[in-house]
Amino acid sequence: MSPAGIRTARTTAEPTGAQDRRRLRARDRRALIARMVQTDGAVVVEELARSLDVTPSTIRRDLALLTEQGTIARTYGGAMVAGHTAEPTLGQRSGLAVAEKDRIGRWAAARIAQGDTVILDAGTTTGRLAHHLRGRTELTVITSGLTALRELAEADGIELITLAGTLRQVSQGFVGPLAELTLTRLTADKVFLGADGLDAKLGICEASLQQTALKELMAQRGGQVYVLADSSKLGQSPFTAWAPLTGPWTLVTDSGATDDQLAPFRALPDVDVVTA
Amino acid sequence: MSPAGIRTARTTAEPTGAQDRRRLRARDRRALIARMVQTDGAVVVEELARSLDVTPSTIRRDLALLTEQGTIARTYGGAMVAGHTAEPTLGQRSGLAVAEKDRIGRWAAARIAQGDTVILDAGTTTGRLAHHLRGRTELTVITSGLTALRELAEADGIELITLAGTLRQVSQGFVGPLAELTLTRLTADKVFLGADGLDAKLGICEASLQQTALKELMAQRGGQVYVLADSSKLGQSPFTAWAPLTGPWTLVTDSGATDDQLAPFRALPDVDVVTA
DNA sequence: CAAATACTTGCGTGTTACGCGCAACCATGC
């Protein structure tokens, strides 16, 4: 840690090894930091100081400069990627009923046992479910959702399988013939589906037939079927594409659901209704 | 300012309208904060405390809770929208030769024309390539890499297709029979492969046969084949699994490569060598 | 209706990170 020692070492460094010792001062270091933030998403002051061999003070100065420049955004102990100002697609949707979705996801996660293989649909609610699976072991998760993928990408104990397909931006999920092709090679113990709207008779409502087709196939490929839908989705039909639910299934919603909303589902013989 | 006033109002509230009156505290406040962050992009602790009439401590608690949920991201004096950041735990595994990888990626991105369909291998270098494709239009990108997926998930003009498969954590890519199955349904104009090691005679070296098998298939499925490998990979064979390169291909590396490293590749008739 | 329980909030504590000024240092150019 003695600065004198470092400087002595630097001054006595041979000019022969020109490229390996004295590199990375100021400008290059900042560019490197900026790129690291972009790549990793977030960095920590102390780690940067250690790996770049400078004091935290210097790192802070760099971060302040880059923040001024708009390249990055400062956090408490470090920095992260600058906010994409506003994100209309996913941002608005995930902003609503976060707590409800989280509770639903937590309840669903508790239903998954060690050794299980589960299919996770795309969507924010299933993303929360995935979040609560982190740290679990001996689990196989099959998913078509980018949100769940992000949550579990670093989870050690979980075997993560993705479906193929083309990315649908608004729902952040993979759909299409390739996704369906992949599913024909897989089955699971439990299936967790999301929904843009849910009707007791018609089933799950989505914006496109691609999505409903995939959900239908998912339901066929799994043992127990759970539909995760917060109370704002019940009885709604915002779109015109429907995925009927033939076999027995479980509706998981939040305590904000009214009896009027739940009655049609409770009336069905094959449907189990749960409020998380 | 007076909590007594609010509380009086709460106690006098009728039990009939049980759900509509009694909350503006805790739960709803957090939902409100989440929404404010989403709309405004960033908020400040002190301001929130003043406008919501609670102490900064409470706001901090709320922010900590919402951060845990993943709804927002904490900054120094406040909070901001959660850019789709990976966990800070990810660290700087990709800290080596960032500048070189980036230059290689940029050069490769320039080779891709409007209307092209390209296959992107997993890896950090192809991740940089993907980064430089953001903002492009009329492009179809097929990838097995989570890094490239993250880069292009929000890119409007690009049709993004993922291969199926099980996630290989160390390389952040999808491999296995499902990935190969998906590839048999696709072809592309250009293929960009990464490499853990590269030998002029043996081909691409990887840690597992799953990876080499996939790379081999990728090369077959695309027209022009590019291998992106910074100079530290040339002539290296860190593992024992190999993907031979049969057809003509282009090696893209950085200017740090020595003539000794490049000579074996230049000697091959079917190989084009480029330094970015 | 009263007691018990869970939750929330404000305040005080110590800890951590931050920003700024100073002096020494290095790399340029004249």
Added chain:
DNA sequence: GCATGGTTGCGCGTAACACGCAAGTATTTG
């Protein structure tokens, strides 16, 4: 060789943070 501008490390005071405690409130239970 000397001067100049940019960089770096260090110490200081300040601001933001995390944690624990106690008081108050809402919800549940008998």
